[in-house]
Amino acid sequence: MRLHGIAFRLASLTLVGATLILTAILGYNYTVSRSMIVSLAEERGTLLADYTAENISGVFNAIQKVMNTISFSLEDAGLTTKQVNDLGWMVLNDNPEIFGSAIAFEPYAFQSDSKYYAPYHYRSNNDILFERLGGKDYQYFYMDWYQLPRELERSVWTEPYYDKVGDSELMTTYAVPFYRMRDGHKVLKGVVTADISLSWVQKLIAGLSDRESGYVFMLSRYGTFIAHPDANLVMNETIFTRAEKLKHPQLREVGRRMVAGESDVVELKDMPVIGDSFLYFSPLLDQQWSIGVVFPKKEIMADVSRLNREVATLGILGFVVLVLLITCLASRITRPLRKLTVSAHDMASGNLEAELPVTTSKDEVGELTSAFQTMQDSIKNYITNLTETTAAKERIESELRIAHDIQMSILPKLFPAFPERKEFDIYASIEPAKEVGGDLYDFFFVDETHFCFLVGDVSGKGVPAAFFMAVTKTLLKVVAERTLDPGEVLIRVNNDLAEDNDACMFVTLFLAVMEISTGKVRYASAGHNPPLLMTKRKGVEWIPPLNELVAGVMEDTHYTTKSMTLSPGDTLFIYTDGVTEAMDSTQELYSEERLEDVMNQCQGKSAEQIIRTIDGALKDFTGGAEQSDDITMLAMQYLGTNSES
Amino acid sequence: MCSLLLLLMICFFVSPAAAAEGKTVRLALQWYPQTQFAGYYMAKKKGFYAANGLNVEILHGDADSNSLDRVISGEAEFGTAFLSTAMQRWSQGAPLVNIAQIVQRSALMLVVRKASGIKTINDLDGARIGTWGDTFQLQPEALFLREKLHVTFVRQSPSFELFMRGGLDATLAMWYNEYHRLIAYGLNPDEMTTFFFSDLNLNQPEDGIYCLDSTLKNAPESAAALVKASVQGWEYAFAHPDETVDSILDIMKKQKVQANRAQQTWMLARMRDIILVGKQSRLTPVLNPVDFDSTQRELLRSGVITTDIPYNDFYKELLR
Amino acid sequence: MDIICDKRESGTLLQVSGRLDALSAATFEKDFLQVMEGGETKVVVDLADLKYISSAGLRSILASAKKARKAGCTMHFCGLKGMVQEVFQVSGLGTMFTVSATVEEAFGA
Numbered sequence A: 001m002r003l004h005g006i007a008f009r010l011a012s013l014t015l016v017g018a019t020l021i022l023t024a025i026l027g028y029n030y031t032v033s034r035s036m037i038v039s040l041a042e043e044r045g046t047l048l049a050d051y052t053a054e055n056i057s058g059v060f061n062a063i064q065k066v067m068n069t070i071s072f073s074l075e076d077a078g079l080t081t082k083q084v085n086d087l088g089w090m091v092l093n094d095n096p097e098i099f100g101s102a103i104a105f106e107p108y109a110f111q112s113d114s115k116y117y118a119p120y121h122y123r124s125n126n127d128i129l130f131e132r133l134g135g136k137d138y139q140y141f142y143m144d145w146y147q148l149p150r151e152l153e154r155s156v157w158t159e160p161y162y163d164k165v166g167d168s169e170l171m172t173t174y175a176v177p178f179y180r181m182r183d184g185h186k187v188l189k190g191v192v193t194a195d196i197s198l199s200w201v202q203k204l205i206a207g208l209s210d211r212e213s214g215y216v217f218m219l220s221r222y223g224t225f226i227a228h229p230d231a232n233l234v235m236n237e238t239i240f241t242r243a244e245k246l247k248h249p250q251l252r253e254v255g256r257r258m259v260a261g262e263s264d265v266v267e268l269k270d271m272p273v274i275g276d277s278f279l280y281f282s283p284l285l286d287q288q289w290s291i292g293v294v295f296p297k298k299e300i301m302a303d304v305s306r307l308n309r310e311v312a313t314l315g316i317l318g319f320v321v322l323v324l325l326i327t328c329l330a331s332r333i334t335r336p337l338r339k340l341t342v343s344a345h346d347m348a349s350g351n352l353e354a355e356l357p358v359t360t361s362k363d364e365v366g367e368l369t370s371a372f373q374t375m376q377d378s379i380k381n382y383i384t385n386l387t388e389t390t391a392a393k394e395r396i397e398s399e400l401r402i403a404h405d406i407q408m409s410i411l412p413k414l415f416p417a418f419p420e421r422k423e424f425d426i427y428a429s430i431e432p433a434k435e436v437g438g439d440l441y442d443f444f445f446v447d448e449t450h451f452c453f454l455v456g457d458v459s460g461k462g463v464p465a466a467f468f469m470a471v472t473k474t475l476l477k478v479v480a481e482r483t484l485d486p487g488e489v490l491i492r493v494n495n496d497l498a499e500d501n502d503a504c505m506f507v508t509l510f511l512a513v514m515e516i517s518t519g520k521v522r523y524a525s526a527g528h529n530p531p532l533l534m535t536k537r538k539g540v541e542w543i544p545p546l547n548e549l550v551a552g553v554m555e556d557t558h559y560t561t562k563s564m565t566l567s568p569g570d571t572l573f574i575y576t577d578g579v580t581e582a583m584d585s586t587q588e589l590y591s592e593e594r595l596e597d598v599m600n601q602c603q604g605k606s607a608e609q610i611i612r613t614i615d616g617a618l619k620d621f622t623g624g625a626e627q628s629d630d631i632t633m634l635a636m637q638y639l640g641t642n643s644e645s
Numbered sequence B: 001m002c003s004l005l006l007l008l009m010i011c012f013f014v015s016p017a018a019a020a021e022g023k024t025v026r027l028a029l030q031w032y033p034q035t036q037f038a039g040y041y042m043a044k045k046k047g048f049y050a051a052n053g054l055n056v057e058i059l060h061g062d063a064d065s066n067s068l069d070r071v072i073s074g075e076a077e078f079g080t081a082f083l084s085t086a087m088q089r090w091s092q093g094a095p096l097v098n099i100a101q102i103v104q105r106s107a108l109m110l111v112v113r114k115a116s117g118i119k120t121i122n123d124l125d126g127a128r129i130g131t132w133g134d135t136f137q138l139q140p141e142a143l144f145l146r147e148k149l150h151v152t153f154v155r156q157s158p159s160f161e162l163f164m165r166g167g168l169d170a171t172l173a174m175w176y177n178e179y180h181r182l183i184a185y186g187l188n189p190d191e192m193t194t195f196f197f198s199d200l201n202l203n204q205p206e207d208g209i210y211c212l213d214s215t216l217k218n219a220p221e222s223a224a225a226l227v228k229a230s231v232q233g234w235e236y237a238f239a240h241p242d243e244t245v246d247s248i249l250d251i252m253k254k255q256k257v258q259a260n261r262a263q264q265t266w267m268l269a270r271m272r273d274i275i276l277v278g279k280q281s282r283l284t285p286v287l288n289p290v291d292f293d294s295t296q297r298e299l300l301r302s303g304v305i306t307t308d309i310p311y312n313d314f315y316k317e318l319l320r
Numbered sequence C: 001m002d003i004i005c006d007k008r009e010s011g012t013l014l015q016v017s018g019r020l021d022a023l024s025a026a027t028f029e030k031d032f033l034q035v036m037e038g039g040e041t042k043v044v045v046d047l048a049d050l051k052y053i054s055s056a057g058l059r060s061i062l063a064s065a066k067k068a069r070k071a072g073c074t075m076h077f078c079g080l081k082g083m084v085q086e087v088f089q090v091s092g093l094g095t096m097f098t099v100s101a102t103v104e105e106a107f108g109a
Helices: A006-074 A081-095 A144-152 A199-211 A240-247 A247-259 A297-350 A365-410 A463-478 A488-500 A593-601 A608-621 B002-006 B035-045 B067-071 B083-091 B134-147 B178-186 B213-217 B219-237 B241-254 B261-275 B290-302 C022-037 C053-069 C080-089 C102-109
Strands: A098-105 A118-126 A127-133 A170-182 A187-199 A216-220 A223-227 A266-269 A275-283 A289-296 A424-432 A437-444 A451-456 A507-515 A520-526 A532-535 A541-543 A562-565 A570-575 A630-640 B023-028 B052-058 B076-081 B098-099 B108-113 B128-133 B153-157 B170-174 B192-196 B210-213 C002-008 C011-020 C043-054 C075-077 C098-100
Touching: A006 A170, A006 A187, A006 A199, A006 A216, A006 A266, A006 A275, A006 A289, A006 A297, A081 A098, A081 A118, A081 A127, A081 C002, A118 A289, A118 A424, A144 A170, A144 A187, A199 A216, A199 A223, A199 B052, A216 A247, A216 A520, A216 B023, A240 A247, A240 B178, A240 B261, A247 A266, A247 A275, A247 A289, A247 B134, A266 A289, A289 C102, A297 A520, A365 A463, A424 A437, A424 A451, A437 A463, A451 A463, A451 A570, A463 A488, A488 A507, A488 A520, A488 B002, A488 B076, A488 C022, A507 A570, A507 A630, A520 B108, A532 A593, A541 A570, A541 A593, A570 A608, A570 B290, A593 A608, A608 A630, B023 B067, B023 B219, B035 B052, B035 B219, B035 B241, B035 B261, B052 B219, B067 B076, B067 B083, B067 B098, B067 B210, B076 B083, B083 B098, B083 B210, B098 B213, B098 B219, B108 B134, B108 B178, B128 B134, B134 B170, B134 B290, B170 B178, B178 B261, B213 B219, B219 B241, B219 B261, B241 B261, C002 C022, C011 C022, C011 C053, C011 C102, C022 C043, C022 C053, C022 C075, C043 C053, C053 C075
Parallel strands: B023 B052, B023 B076, B128 B153, B128 B170, C011 C043, C043 C075, C075 C098
Antiparallel strands: A098 A118, A098 A187, A118 A127, A170 A187, A216 A223, A216 A289, A266 A275, A275 A289, A424 A630, A437 A451, A451 A507, A507 A520, A520 A562, A532 A541, A532 A570, A570 A630, B076 B210, B098 B210, B108 B170, B108 B192, C002 C011
């Protein structure tokens, strides 16, 4: 794909857009899924903590009920030794979850001769055994299970402890004080207990820990670990010593809230092994114990990460598919364009037959192609026309060139024209403009002593002007040979030209007839610009214009014949307005003034030298600017009959 | 019931490596293994006893045995005991001598909850005060006698549950042990008000090493070696607290005594505070005659002893 | 060349400015013819702003004048000056037409 091609730009723009959208979706997804998963985990943890707490409480509550009932029974003053013992046995027999039960009496309260009286039933190998507790070595009055309910006057759950008999199971004791009435007062008689193994609680919690990605632990009312995956902590550490060891003040604060019976979710920073974690805790209210559920944050976040990885993978897959689709689509759209470009290049380099791609589609590319087709056809037609026109024009031009050549050939070109005549020197030049123009000059002997010379300028240019010029020249020659009066010549020529001249072509003419022997010149002008006369005596001067109408416009126009006499060395300079109206590149006219100035420098020069000087000055002025009109000049220098005089 | 089961535990702790060398003597301690006795355990473990030509068997104590009884009965050659306990026995005729006074400052304290409103000692009038055995009752009795306050002592189990559950107004506690247990139960130090007996003009030096007069006469070099090595052990323990706590925790675990690092670390640090008093950096195991006299005075006043005990008869300085 | 055509009560004023040469001659003829065909009997051509006139320009004026004469319309000129006036003079055209100094004069005539 080209780097600046439409396909590339379309694809990159779309893909950049798609990437942005994808990133935004991923970001949003991460945020939302994170909070969703965190709140789900929170819910799960809270549920688990609550559920476990309720589960354990259920069992404990059942035992509490049993033991409360038993304590009521013991308030009967008339109980015999056997009845008390049976009661203890019955407690164990009816309640498999109770490991042992003591019915301990205050000093001398059951038997007046016995300080200690505490029958104790306990399980051993599926049997219920019996022994009596108490003695100097076992002063149960100072044991928590006895002292606490006694001093606090309510039933208590003791801190868990290890039963050193048998498998050293973790136990707790529920102890209920019982009273008898004496003299209307409640007097403590003793305490009845139920020892309960906590193994099942530990197993239950261990089971939960196995199932969950985090773990579950249980604290006693003083924060002692009753159950924890790390067996070393159980009964050795409280959550507070743990916090002290880990230098984790937050853990201590949370521990205090847990043992205070609160339930909440907190984020714990930097826990050992698992790092940042969420802790959900829920109390066992009667025991003031607490269940804690710990989820490592990174595991919860792992779900979020996995979800996001999956979304990202899907996104990238979709992205790749999108890339392929866009590339395919873009190249399908641009293929005809590219073909069209190739064809257009081909056409631009001149091959009008270049084949345009065939499109059947009605889209923009299709329209563009058919527009190109139209353009190609138009150009072809145009070129064909142009070729034909050019051919025709060339033909005409070549014909015009020939006409021009013919036109020029009818003007006398051979100089010196009359080398045998020493009386005068005549020189003429015509510089035709690009187009065929209508300037003319001529000179000829009318008879032995009279020499006629003339300059004319036909209005307009082109073939009509050329024809008109040819006609004028021919007419002039014919007429001038019959009469010596220039005015008469012009009258006749005018009449001939004006006849049926609907186009109103006209010609300006200056015609002079010189008597060679005397230098006397008779002349007439039909609207021609005034010639210059250079004499030794007076220098350069304009021949005053007669202001008579140009020839060919109106029949019966009268032209006056004037006369003057040239002295030897005088020069008559006749020209067409191509000289004075020659323009330089700023379209400034050469003007009569400049012509006069140059003419002034021409004293003593021959006719040819004069014309070449003026021509040079003119060329210097125009500086090569295109010539718009014929430039015609004629110089007649009278030398006299005797060249010596 | 737990205490009943603890009774069944065996008390011997013997290092097999050292057994073969030197003279075998037995040292009876007041209580279960813990960093309260770190110096002795470390002296044995690091071979300081062996290096001094002794093979020491350490007999740890429990709730129902008394280290001095074991010395008197010949069950052990040496024993550690509180000064007041030893003086009481001496006055009762037991031929004991103090051969080293290790703990110079009393760690005994009274702890009340700030919430109870008790701010001074005088606020304790009529209070129920938790205690755990007669040994620790001498100083409080002297205190309340001196201050003319009436209080009720309530013996409680070592779990301190009665205090924790609000069954007591105050409790006695050892700074290095029970006080920390209260912290370990979740009580914050700023929730408790403490009164140290050592601050109440009732300082009574605590752990010292005792033997029978005859034992000292028969083998003074063994006694001197024991003291010297024990001092070395203590100094090693203070210089290497982490290793010491590790060692003691190992021993406790083997004895199935509830143990945790925080508690033992705390205890070792507090032992250092009460052994290396003042600006001492070396342990000088000398019984301060001033402390001895004031202890004797209080004991006489409370009737624990009835006759004067001459300092020089009671204390034999071995290291000099 | 620009021609501004101003139809007045007494005739039409054509103000010719710029250059009247071979290129623009046809335009002048055409514009003039248009005025003529509207049945105008008097046309005043103001050449005050004409800078240059060539022989082809003259021819177009002559041709227009011829047509005007046939149609019975009179053609007046005014504002001649400089080169244009010179050309009019030299070519003898000044003698053929009524030439006034100003537009007002031409319409007054």
